[in-house]
Amino acid sequence: MSDLLHNQETRPADLPAGAPPLLTLSGIAKYFPGVVANKDVSIDFYPGEIHALLGENGAGKSTLMNIVTGLYQPDEGELILDGYGVRFESPEAAIAAGIGMVHQHFKLVSRFTVAENLALGWRETGFRLSASAMARRAEVEAERYGLDIRPSARIDTLTSGEQQRVEILRVLSRGARLLILDEPTAVLSPLEVGELYAALRRFRDGGGAVILISHKLDEIMALADRVTVLRHGRVSGTHLVAHTEPSTLVTEMIGRPVEQKSDYPRKMPRTDDDAVMVLENVSCRDGAGQMRLHPLSLEICAGEILGIAGVTGNGQSELSDLLAGLRSSETGHVLVDGKDMRGRGPNAFREAGIGYVPEDRLHKALAPALGVTENAVMRLFRTSPIGGRLAYHASEALRFTRSLLDQAQVSLAEPATPIRALSGGNQQRLVLARERMISHRALVASYPSRGLDIGAIALMRQTLADIRDEGRAVVLVSEDLDELMALSDRIAVLCGGRLMTVVPRGDYDRARIGALMSGRNGGASS
Amino acid sequence: MSRRIRLSVVPARRIFIGRALALGFVFLVLALVLMLLGLNLGTVATLVVTSTFGTEFGLENLALYMTPLLMTGAAVWLALRAGLWNIGAEGQFLAGATAASAVGLFLPFPAFVTLPLAAMAGMIAGACWSAVPAAGRAWLGVSEIITTLLLNFIASYLVYYLVTGPWADRVTGAQVSSERIHAAIPTIYGVVHWGGPLALAVVTALGLLLGRSRFGYELTLSGSNPEAAHYAGVSVAPRLFMALVFSGALAGLGGMMEALGTVHRLQGGLAHGYGYLGIVVALLARQSALALIPAAFLMAVILNMGIVLQTLQVSASSVLAITGLLVFAIAVSDELAAYVRLETQK
Numbered sequence: 001m002s003d004l005l006h007n008q009e010t011r012p013a014d015l016p017a018g019a020p021p022l023l024t025l026s027g028i029a030k031y032f033p034g035v036v037a038n039k040d041v042s043i044d045f046y047p048g049e050i051h052a053l054l055g056e057n058g059a060g061k062s063t064l065m066n067i068v069t070g071l072y073q074p075d076e077g078e079l080i081l082d083g084y085g086v087r088f089e090s091p092e093a094a095i096a097a098g099i100g101m102v103h104q105h106f107k108l109v110s111r112f113t114v115a116e117n118l119a120l121g122w123r124e125t126g127f128r129l130s131a132s133a134m135a136r137r138a139e140v141e142a143e144r145y146g147l148d149i150r151p152s153a154r155i156d157t158l159t160s161g162e163q164q165r166v167e168i169l170r171v172l173s174r175g176a177r178l179l180i181l182d183e184p185t186a187v188l189s190p191l192e193v194g195e196l197y198a199a200l201r202r203f204r205d206g207g208g209a210v211i212l213i214s215h216k217l218d219e220i221m222a223l224a225d226r227v228t229v230l231r232h233g234r235v236s237g238t239h240l241v242a243h244t245e246p247s248t249l250v251t252e253m254i255g256r257p258v259e260q261k262s263d264y265p266r267k268m269p270r271t272d273d274d275a276v277m278v279l280e281n282v283s284c285r286d287g288a289g290q291m292r293l294h295p296l297s298l299e300i301c302a303g304e305i306l307g308i309a310g311v312t313g314n315g316q317s318e319l320s321d322l323l324a325g326l327r328s329s330e331t332g333h334v335l336v337d338g339k340d341m342r343g344r345g346p347n348a349f350r351e352a353g354i355g356y357v358p359e360d361r362l363h364k365a366l367a368p369a370l371g372v373t374e375n376a377v378m379r380l381f382r383t384s385p386i387g388g389r390l391a392y393h394a395s396e397a398l399r400f401t402r403s404l405l406d407q408a409q410v411s412l413a414e415p416a417t418p419i420r421a422l423s424g425g426n427q428q429r430l431v432l433a434r435e436r437m438i439s440h441r442a443l444v445a446s447y448p449s450r451g452l453d454i455g456a457i458a459l460m461r462q463t464l465a466d467i468r469d470e471g472r473a474v475v476l477v478s479e480d481l482d483e484l485m486a487l488s489d490r491i492a493v494l495c496g497g498r499l500m501t502v503v504p505r506g507d508y509d510r511a512r513i514g515a516l517m518s519g520r521n522g523g524a525s526s
Numbered sequence: 527m528s529r530r531i532r533l534s535v536v537p538a539r540r541i542f543i544g545r546a547l548a549l550g551f552v553f554l555v556l557a558l559v560l561m562l563l564g565l566n567l568g569t570v571a572t573l574v575v576t577s578t579f580g581t582e583f584g585l586e587n588l589a590l591y592m593t594p595l596l597m598t599g600a601a602v603w604l605a606l607r608a609g610l611w612n613i614g615a616e617g618q619f620l621a622g623a624t625a626a627s628a629v630g631l632f633l634p635f636p637a638f639v640t641l642p643l644a645a646m647a648g649m650i651a652g653a654c655w656s657a658v659p660a661a662g663r664a665w666l667g668v669s670e671i672i673t674t675l676l677l678n679f680i681a682s683y684l685v686y687y688l689v690t691g692p693w694a695d696r697v698t699g700a701q702v703s704s705e706r707i708h709a710a711i712p713t714i715y716g717v718v719h720w721g722g723p724l725a726l727a728v729v730t731a732l733g734l735l736l737g738r739s740r741f742g743y744e745l746t747l748s749g750s751n752p753e754a755a756h757y758a759g760v761s762v763a764p765r766l767f768m769a770l771v772f773s774g775a776l777a778g779l780g781g782m783m784e785a786l787g788t789v790h791r792l793q794g795g796l797a798h799g800y801g802y803l804g805i806v807v808a809l810l811a812r813q814s815a816l817a818l819i820p821a822a823f824l825m826a827v828i829l830n831m832g833i834v835l836q837t838l839q840v841s842a843s844s845v846l847a848i849t850g851l852l853v854f855a856i857a858v859s860d861e862l863a864a865y866v867r868l869e870t871q872k
Contacts, residue, residue, distance in 0.1 A: 032531065326757060347759025358757070367751035374746065378758045381743055392743045417535055 027077035037063040052220040055230035056453030070094035100176030115151040161192035189518040264465035281332030284318040296499040307488030308477040315497035324356035325349030353440030368420035376401040408433035442473040544859035591826035596725040597780025598804025608769035609749030614674025615777040616801025617681035618652040622778025623785040625651030627792035630707035640709035652778015660770035664763040704792040711787035721783030733815030
């Protein structure tokens with residue numbers, strides 16, 4: 001066994017000899033029908049280290065963490081906590097043993113205050129509750145872990161960064177020694193990311209163990225002490241971060257080296273740069289009457305990729321819904337090819353040749369319970385040959401679906417399968433292929449790389465560049481600055497629903513765009 | 527080692543086997559109860575089978591039960607396609623019967639004019655009865671389950687008022703009943719009228735139309751995920767409204783058939799629970815409109831069985847108990863059918 005692990009760096013660098021791991025996974029396996037989710041997974045997690053778990057979607061990270069947190073039982077292998085074999089029958093058992101998880105989607109009660117949410121997790125919360133006692137307690141805990149919170153604030157008034165702090169504090173205050181974070185930086189502004197890093201390092205230095213699930217390489221290089229790469233449900237390597245290179249990790253993660261291009265040059269010179277869509281002074285409010293998008297004007301031109309940068313939830317989804325006609329503007333105009341689209345619905349935008357890959361594909365662009373066929377024709381069921389004024393031709397729909405599956409490179413024997421039975425990546429590919437077919441003029445793509453693995457992301461980016469080369473416009477909403485800077489001809493930065501500025505390709509500066517994203521007016525450079 | 531996992535797509539064969547087992551289970555429980563009541567199982571079984579299938583009266587009864595069940599079943603099924611629960615088929619059925627009876631009682635036309643008029647009146651009345659809940663659901667998000675259900679009671683008491691008050695029978699003095707309606711749906715054989723074949727045709731047409739029309743696709747999409755339907759450019763609210771209104775019209779047509787074909791009078795209790803049993807029929811039929819036919823048949827057999835049991839001094843509520851048990855067993859079997867044993871190697 002030991003020679004098998006010969007090239008694996010199984011212990012942190014500066015660990016005193018003989019210090020035992022906090023948690024050991026030994027030969028863990030988990031099977032689902034037709035899928036090996038995990039197999040032969042052996043990892044040691046030591047106190048005082050930040051251990052990153054890297055892998056593509058479907059590599060088995062989530063399943064493994066569900067086993068560690070007691071949601072699933074392993075089919076083989078065992079969990080060893082402090083030297084004793086344990087079996088977590090439920091998430092409560094894992095929490096009681098000191099294992100806490102901060103999920104990507106926070107599990108907080110949004111109408112409760114911070115103190116009330118913290119009290120929810122406390123075992124000692126008594127029958128009688130006093131607001132002041134809860135607030136005092138919250139402050140004590142916040143002090144102890146050095147996390148800055150306002151106990152009396154309601155959760156729905158907090159930014160996602162603040163909510164995350166509450167979530168982390170709740171897990172820690174329940175006595176967690178092992179903290180698991182799932183993609184923690186996805187919802188944070190660059191400034192908040194720094195604060196999170198500091199808090200995690202503090203926790204580690206106090207002897208806590210952190211498992212960081214991520215597929216952002218730079219994040220892992222900056223924060224983690226060790227990294228374990230998972231591929232096809234198995235461990236493909238464990239390394240000290242200080243001794244490894246990002247390219248090694250990528251190769252291990254996907255089994256072959258993939259070059260993440262930082263530039264997608266045009267294959268031919270741009271011939272046409274007329275404005276395809278023009279936004280004049282458009283704005284949006286949400287149901288509660290709060291301004292989600294402040295009046296802004298923007299031109300989208302043929303043959304360009306316009307990037308939209310911003311921390312998630314700063315008006316991007318409102319803007320992209322507007323561009324696709326799913327939402328109408330309170331003020332101003334949306335012009336497509338010079339025509340005012342006021343009062344026209346999503347179908348008019350589709351007819352005008354605007355495709356849309358929305359952020360939450362499964363719930364917004366697909367009907368999960370319906371078959372793949374019904375979903376494939378969702379945007380085109382009115383047009384010949386699938387549909388007529390009244391008719392719907394099931395056989396034509398099936399033929400169309402098969403060709404779409406081909407284009408999307410999804411192999412599926414039975415198109416009547418409900419689409420929710422497909423993997424997230426395949427759902428995403430189908431939506432992208434469908435919308436590409438529609439977008440004669442422009443494609444609005446919101447977070448198109450979410451849910452895709454690195455190989456598929458490279459393919460998707462190339463597709464966007466191809467669409468641009470064909471003289472169509474692409475609006476790319478993303479939280480990944482590298483992606484935006486590699487693809488976009490211009491980057492528009494949104495913060496708090498305001499258009500901060502539009503940066504042309506020549507002036508890209510990571511620090512400046514980062515500052516704009518967190519609301520500071522990029523004054524540094526001017 | 528083996529574990530059980532849940533399939534996301536359940537093969538029809540598994541569902542079918544599960545349901546056969548569920549039906550078997552229901553009969554087993556029924557047999558047990560009958561035994562505890564001190565009845566001879568052999569006698570009961572013979573009696574049920576011979577009186578249902580072995581006599582002209584039984585077969586006629588079966589056909590007469592099936593007709594309204596097909597219509598209310600189709601009504602509930604249509605709404606379910608749009609993700610809506612029409613609990614009000616009972617009320618819509620009564621509204622349709624009332625309107626059709628009004629045409630039959632008070633308009634002095636020959637039958638070939640009266641019958642189409644009555645059918646139209648029945649459908650319009652049923653549609654109107656569901657229009658308010660439909661509008662509330664479609665544009666205001668008011669739960670259609672509550673509103674359609676509550677309107678049932680209003681329809682029921684309205685019929686009682688009419689048949690004991692202004693429309694009461696003053697010729698023969700029949701209680702809680704209108705006079706005999708002279709226009710009648712022509713019969714095919716014995717007392718079985720053309721409503722049955724019409725109901726079969728309606729169900730078949732419904733299946734074909736929804737499967738091959740844009741409206742059917744849009745309805746399914748709106749029912750399955752309204753947000754995605756909006757994205758696909760479908761106006762969801764009008765579709766939901768139409769679905770519930772059409773659903774009401776189908777139930778109303780069923781009411782017309784019952785009043786002018788089977789009972790020939792407007793009576794209190796005319797609906798006989800057909801509206802509620804229609805929910806069971808639609809649930810049994812699942813996705814397919816054609817499956818409404820065997821489902822309605824099964825329900826008709828159970829209703830007939832109830833009559834036989836009553837002659838053996840078993841309470842009339844036994845039908846409800848059996849139906850409830852059946853729904854329960856089938857819901858459980860459909861769920862269990864999704865689970866398969868998975869063998870894992872060591």
